[in-house]
Amino acid sequence: MDHVVVIGAGQAGASCVAKLRNGGFEGQVTLVGAEPVPPYQRPPLSKAYLMGDMPLERLFLRPEAFYADQSIDLRLGTEVTGIDTDAQSVTVDGDVLTYSDLVLATGSVPRHLPAAIGGDLEGVFVVRDLSDVDAMAPRFTSGARVLIVGGGYIGLEAASVASKLGLQVVLVEMADRILQRVAAPETSDFFRTLHSEHGVDIREGVGLDHLTGDGAVSGAVLSDGTSLDLDFVIVGVGIAPGTALAEAAGIEIDNGIATDTHGRTSAPHVWAAGDCASFPYRGGRIRLESVPNAIDQAECVAENILGAGKDYAARPWFWSDQYDVKLQIAGLNTGYDRVVTRDGGSAKSFWYYQGETLLAVDAANDPRGYMIGKRLIEAGKSPDADVIADPSSDLKALLK
The missing domain is CATH 3.30.390.30 (FAD/NAD-linked reductase, C-terminal dimerisation domain)
Incomplete structure (x- = not known):
């Protein structure tokens, strides 16, 4: 019997299984997620959800009952420990599942500060999943002092929420300007002015030397020698594709899990979609970190599992909400x-x-x-x- 196993219950994984059923796939479908909650939207985490304007249930992409109604075996809070591409099987919490097709929708992982500079102190957070935001949310109280490390969109969005809630915000960006990697100076200037008008202290060309504290973070020393007293820290220094399982299985990696134009990886019957996947684009190879790409690419993979033979045509677009x-x-x-x-x-x-x-x-x-x-x-x-x-x-x- 045909059995499609999808590893990763984020936007891409959820889109893939829904498209399979919508496309008429009648075989077995298993969606495996490491988190204990059904697939949910990530963009509102650092905005509406953190602000308290969106309840948990509204984050869910679909009601949990959807998966049972569609005969999708949703396995939450589970760990995939290995993939055997020869046997066409995956090991999930000790169970071995055989597949006719496997989809890797393993997303991305946030970059953390090294422990050597205090990255493992209590009160140092990244913004990636629900547990991250739930852990930091109680600290968003008026007057609290927060250092945000990184002037990309994640850092700026966190600064926006913190400022709106009355926190004292310092944001450091090691590069010459915020958004330097992703936007023109004109866009950087626009957002620098916007944040300054809302009281955010943006320091460009300044990095973090180290954090201080006995068990919990209480301060920071910046690369220019400045010392800050802090209540907590948010780290937004980028993400890396979630390739560990694929690498261990011997699947080709090239700025993510390398796929062809249809979403196939180097291993037979194994596909990839979303933040973890790189694909051919205009004579080169790119990897897109966005919700629209996760949805479109995952749906294309689902169609190709069903035999469509369709090239993925990326139409990059993104968004950010600040103030x-x-x-x-x-x-x-x-x-x-x-x-x-x-x-x-x-x-x-x-x-x-x-x-x-x-x-x-x-x-x-x-x-x-x-x-x-x-x-x-x-x-x-x-x-x-x-x-x-x-x-x-x-x-x-x-x-x-």
């Missing part, structure tokens, strides 16, 4: 050589070009600019930069 600003990003800005700013007052967007080719758009409170930019990029159209820069121009006309 009253919703940032929406379309495309990938890799290789840009200039940025065109469209300033509509409360709506502002930054358009990335490589020569005359439009690559990406960062749109802050500008849903119209985002949607039009996204459609232009997907259609391979590149409007004249002077038209973009003129806030009185009709963007919609560019789609004709």
Whole structure:
């Protein structure tokens, strides 16, 4: 009997099993998750859920009853200890499950501070899963002093929530500017100003030397010699693809679990999707860390398990919520050589070009600019930069 086993009960894993059933798959389906709760949304964890504006049940992607109704064997709080690609089996909490197809949706793991600089002290947190946020939430009290290490989107979102709840926030970024790895200076400037207006102390070009405390963190010494008194620390210094199981099974790794255009890995009958997977893209290979990619790629894998023979066509887009600003990003800005700013007052967007080719758009409170930019990029159209820069121009006309 056909049996699809999916390892990883996050957005990608949940999307894959739902698509299998929706596509008419009648064999056995097993979804294995390390956490003790059903698959849930991760983006609201560091925003609405941490703020107390979203109850736990609203985080769930589907009611737990869905999985039983669809005859999906949902195994929560379980550990996969090994994959045998020759025997087509996985070991789950001591049980051996054989599979006709295996999907690795193992997501990503946060980078931690080394223990040598205090990373193992109590009160040092990462923002990745429900248990992380539940552990830190009681510390979000007005007047508490928090250090945020890392000026990427995770760090900035955490700073936004902390500031709104009345905490004293210091954010350090070792690079010359916040968002340096992912955005243009114009976008960095926009968010630096936004956070400064809300009282966040952003220190760029400054890293963490070490944390201090006897068992629990109580302070920090920064790379410029500054000492801080602290109540807790949030670490947002990036993530790594969850490749440990695949590596141990001898599956090819290349910036994640390497897949072909259909989502197949180097092992027969083994597929991968989501944050853990890299795939061919425009003559190279990329890995996308986003909810839309996790959903689309996992659904494509499910279709291909059912025989569709379909190439995965990535359409990169992302978002970030900070204070009253919703940032929406379309495309990938890799290789840009200039940025065109469209300033509509409360709506502002930054358009990335490589020569005359439009690559990406960062749109802050500008849903119209985002949607039009996204459609232009997907259609391979590149409007004249002077038209973009003129806030009185009709963007919609560019789609004709």
